[in-house]
Every structure is written in structure tokens, then in C-alpha cells.
Amino acid sequence: MKDDRPTRGVAQHADTPAAQPDDAPMSVHTAQLPDGRYCLLFTFGRNDPGE
Amino acid sequence: VSELRWDSLRGEWVVLAPARQERTYHPPAGYCPLCPPRAGGPPTELPSAEFEVAVFENQFPSFTTDEATDHGVPTITAPGTHPAVAPAYGRCEVVVYSPEHEGSLGELSVRQIERLMRVWAHRYEALSATPGIRYVFIFENRGPEIGVTLTHPHGQIYAYPFVPPLPARELAVARLYRETTGNCIHCHALAQERKAGVRVLIDDGEVLAYVPFAARWPFEVQIAPLQHLGSLLDISGTQRQAMARALKQVLLAYDALFEQPMPYMLAVRQQPVAQEKREAAHLSIELCPARRAPDKLKHRAGSETFMGVFINDIVPESAAQRLRALL
Numbered sequence: 524m525k526d527d528r529p530t531r532g533v534a535q536h537a538d539t540p541a542a543q544p545d546d547a548p549m550s551v552h553t554a555q556l557p558d559g560r561y562c563l564l565f566t567f568g569r570n571d572p573g574e
Numbered sequence: 575v576s577e578l579r580w581d582s583l584r585g586e587w588v589v590l591a592p593a594r595q596e597r598t599y600h601p602p603a604g605y606c607p608l609c610p611p612r613a614g615g616p617p618t619e620l621p622s623a624e625f626e627v628a629v630f631e632n633q634f635p636s637f638t639t640d641e642a643t644d645h646g647v648p649t650i651t652a653p654g655t656h657p658a659v660a661p662a663y664g665r666c667e668v669v670v671y672s673p674e675h676e677g678s679l680g681e682l683s684v685r686q687i688e689r690l691m692r693v694w695a696h697r698y699e700a701l702s703a704t705p706g707i708r709y710v711f712i713f714e715n716r717g718p719e720i721g722v723t724l725t726h727p728h729g730q731i732y733a734y735p736f737v738p739p740l741p742a743r744e745l746a747v748a749r750l751y752r753e754t755t756g757n758c759i760h761c762h763a764l765a766q767e768r769k770a771g772v773r774v775l776i777d778d779g780e781v782l783a784y785v786p787f788a789a790r791w792p793f794e795v796q797i798a799p800l801q802h803l804g805s806l807l808d809i810s811g812t813q814r815q816a817m818a819r820a821l822k823q824v825l826l827a828y829d830a831l832f833e834q835p836m837p838y839m840l841a842v843r844q845q846p847v848a849q850e851k852r853e854a855a856h857l858s859i860e861l862c863p864a865r866r867a868p869d870k871l872k873h874r875a876g877s878e879t880f881m882g883v884f885i886n887d888i889v890p891e892s893a894a895q896r897l898r899a900l901l
Contacts, residue, residue, distance in 0.1 A: 544811030545688040551696070554621045560631035562619070565693050567626055 576636055576662035578735075580653045586739050587650075589662055591636040598634075600723050608726035610673045620670065626686070627693045628670040629731075637664025637732065639704075649706070650735040663706055665733040667697065675726050678835065679714065680825025682727070687818035694731075694842060695806035701733040702847045709734040709741060709846045717837030719864050719871055729840070737846045741855075745846065748854035758802050760856030763787075773894040775901060776823060780816035783824055785894040790884035792866035793831065793893045795824050798858035805844035805857055821859060827900040828863055837871070838863040 547568030554562045576591040598607055605616050610623030619630055650660050671679060671690055679687070694712050701710045714729035715722050737745070751759035767774055767784045775795065776783035783797045797820050799813050809817070828836035839862045845855040866872045866887050877883045 544815040545685055545692070546811055547689075549689070549692055549696070552622075552624075556619065556621065556630065558633075560633065562621060562628065562630035564620075564622060564625035565627040565629070565689070565696075566624065567689050567692075 576638060578650065578660040578662050580656075580658040580660070582653070582655050582657050585652065587660075587736060589636050591634075591662065593634055598723060600718075606675055606724065606726050608668070608670050608724055608728055609675050619668070623673055625670075625673065627672070627690055629667050629693065629697060630670075632666035632668050632730070635666035637662050637666050637734065639663065639665060650708075652736075660735075663735045665701055665704065665707070665731070667701075667731040667733075669693065669697070669712075669729045669731060671727040671729065678716065678727055678825070678829075679729075679840075680822055680829060682822070684815065684819050684822055687822055688814055691806060691809075691814050691818060695809070697731055698805060698844060699807055701731065704733060706735050707733045707847055709737045710844070711738070712842035712844075714838075714840040716840070717835060717864070719837035720839060741843070741846060745852065745855060748856075752854045758854065758856055760798065760858070761800075761802050764798060764800060772891050775827075775894060775897055776820045778816055778820070780813050781820050783820045785890040785897070787890060789888075789890040789893065790878075790886055791862040791864070792872050792886060792888035793828065793836075793863045793897060794886075794890075795861045795897070796858050797821055797824065797861075798856060803857045804853055804855055806842070809857070817859065823901055824861060824897070827897050828861075830900045831896065832865060832868040834865075834868070836863050836865055 545567070550566045550569070552564045552566070554564065556562055576589060576593065578587045579590055580586075581588055601607065607619045609618050610620050610625075611618050612623075619633070620628055650663065669690070672682060672686060682690070698710050698712065701707055711732045711734065712729065713732070748759045751757070751762070764782050767782060767787070768777060773785040773787065774782065775785070776797075779800070781797055781799050783795055786794060786796055797817060799809065799817065801813065803809055803813070806814075825836075828838065841860045843855070843858045843860055845852040864871050872887070877885050
């Protein structure tokens with residue numbers, strides 16, 4: 524997920540066409556934290572993490 | 575409990591949030607609350623490691639919906655010339671950019687930044703639909719110089735119960751321009767910048783990244799779609815990818831500029847919620863870096879704080895030239 528390429532001359536690799544724009548299906552799993560707050564976990568192109 | 579206090583002399587709200595004094599402050603290595611949980615490790619804010627981007631309610635919020643529990647959704651109006659108090663109604667969320675503790679927004683892949691932008695759009699839409707919310711502000715503070723206390727790459731979202739003063743003023747300017755000319759002032763500015771060229775960093779036909787003509791901060795940059803879009807909800811996949819790529823390029827150029835991580839503030843500027851003639855607003859990402867030299871910071875000091883007048887040591891055309899050399 525992290526891009527480890529060098530920081531200089533970033534245009535060369537950042538400009539490399541990353542194929543198509545991201546259109547992977549986005550899934551959201553809603554969880555509740557112990558103190559009642561909500562937490563949303565987003566995944567892309569895979570099943571709902573809660574399933 | 576937070577509360578809003580109306581400053582009747584300045585005509586603006588101030589948020590008092592004493593609970594934030596207790597927020598996590600530079601936790602030791604291995605105790606990052608934004609990391610996924612690991613077996614045998616300390617508890618974190620995240621219930622699972624199965625995510626690419628995560629959002630949760632801030633444990634130490636400036637605004638909270640708790641106030642609505644007993645009294646319903648409050649209507650926050652400007653009280654005028656008398657000091658007043660109102661519930662600090664709203665939402666504060668933390669956005670975790672990645673499960674990985676190391677790195678930065680600029681070091682994420684373009685694809686991951688696109689996905690982050692999709693999450694931003696999701697939260698903008700959901701929070702905008704929350705009763706009583708008038709403005710959704712997506713932002714990031716980066717670096718201890720800006721006051722950041724957690725190093726795990728993350729940003730924040732504030733959902734305000736009123737339109738904050740600066741967006742309100744900018745919208746008023748944009749409305750007046752639209753009423754006078756029939757056009758968008760941001761679109762006009764983008765066209766002028768493209769024509770001048772001297773402050774442009776990236777112009778790929780989809781988005782423009784440039785140092786504003788009257789930049790307030792050293793190396794300030796705005797990234798905006800060339801098409802008139804009010805928010806991330808209106809953006810196409812191609813435009814989103816172009817914005818993600820431009821954002822990555824600019825952020826990496828920042829870090830390369832002084833060969834050290836650049837402290838900055840990032841704002842995603844979008845339409846207010848249900849504000850009359852809000853279509854005058856134009857989507858943009860605004861970056862305000864705080865370092866003006868390898869060993870010198872730009873501070874928001876007397877003129878900026880008391881007078882609202884920024885003093886910028888770096889001429890925008892020079893800033894653009896130096897940043898362009900690093901792209």
C-alpha cells in the first residue's frame with residue numbers, strides 16, 4: 524500500500540498511468556467501540572470485513 | 575463537555591473543549607492508538623485489522639452529538655451583540671489513511687489516495703445529511719510543528735453546526751462575483767493562472783496545481799479540478815485520479831524541498847451544507863506548509879492573529895519555480 528519509491532522526480536512515477544481510475548467496489552463495515560463510539564472500516568474490491 | 579461561546583465583540587463562535595486537554599499525547603512506540611490491534615498488544619481505537627481506510631468518532635471531540643440526546647438538534651444562530659452560550663453540537667471524526675504506522679499521505683500510492691478520497695466523499699455525504707450540520711471540513715495537520723501528537727498517517731473531519739467565518743466570507747465573495755458576471759470566481763482564477771503559467775505546478779487537463787497569486791503561507795498550493803465541481807460527490811473517476819496524483823506529487827515535492835518532512839495543513843474545500851447559492855463554491859485541496867527554510871518555520875504571529883493580515887516571506891512565483899524543479 525505504501526509507495527517506497529524515492530521522493531525526487533516524483534512526477535515520473537506519479538504520472539505513470541495507473542491503469543484505470545479506481546473503481547473497485549467500496550464496502551463499509553460499521554463497528555461499535557467499547558465506549559459506544561462508531562468506527563467505519565472501509566475495504567475495496569473484497570467482501571465486507573464483517574462477514 | 576464542550577460548549578460554544580459567542581464572542582460578541584468579534585462576532586464569531588469559539589469552541590471550548592476542555593476534555594481535549596486529556597487527549598493522547600505522543601504515545602511511546604508500540605502504543606499507537608491508530609494502528610490495527612495485534613495479538614498480545616495494547617488495545618487501539620480500531621477493532622480489526624481488516625481495512626484499507628478507517629474512520630472513527632474522535633475520543634476527544636470538539637463537537638459532539640450528545641447534546642442532541644435530551645434537547646433535540648439545536649439550531650445555532652448568531653446571537654448578535656450579547657455574549658451567549660450554545661451546545662457544541664456536531665461531529666469530530668478521525669480518518670486513518672492506512673493500517674501502516676510509518677509513512678505519510680504523500681507516500682501512499684496514487685490508488686490508495688484515490689480510495690481515501692472516496693472515503694472523504696462518503697463522510698462528506700453522510701455528515702452533510704446529519705440534522706443540524708451546516709459545514710463539513712475535511713483536513714489534515716501534519717508534523718509536530720503543527721501540533722500533531724500522533725504520527726500514524728491520519729486526518730480529521732469536523733462537522734460544524736454553523737458555516738465557519740472564512741468559508742462564509744469566501745462564499746459571499748463567490749456569490750457576488752456570480753451575480754455580477756454569471757461565472758464562478760474560482761473557474762476564473764484557474765483560467766487566469768493557466769494563462770499566466772508562472773505559478774502553475776501541474777496542468778494535466780483535469781486539475782490545476784498552483785501557488786496562489788496572493789499566497790499567505792510559504793509554498794502554499796491549491797489543487798482544483800478545471801471543471802466547476804462543488805464537492806467530491808460530483809467528481810469523476812478520472813478527475814479523482816488526477817487530483818490524487820497531483821496531491822501526491824506536491825506532497826513529495828514538499829518533503830524533497832528541504833530534504834525533511836514538511837509540516838503542513840491540508841484542507842478539502844467543498845460546498846457548505848444546504849447553504850443558499852452554495853453552488854458558487856468550487857472544490858479544491860488547499861495546502862499550507864509551515865516551513866520557509868531548512869531551519870525556519872512560518873508562524874501565525876501578531877499580524878496574522880490580531881489583524882488577519884498574512885506576511886509571506888516567499889514570493890509565490892519563486893515558490894512555484896522551486897517546487898516545479900522537484901516535480
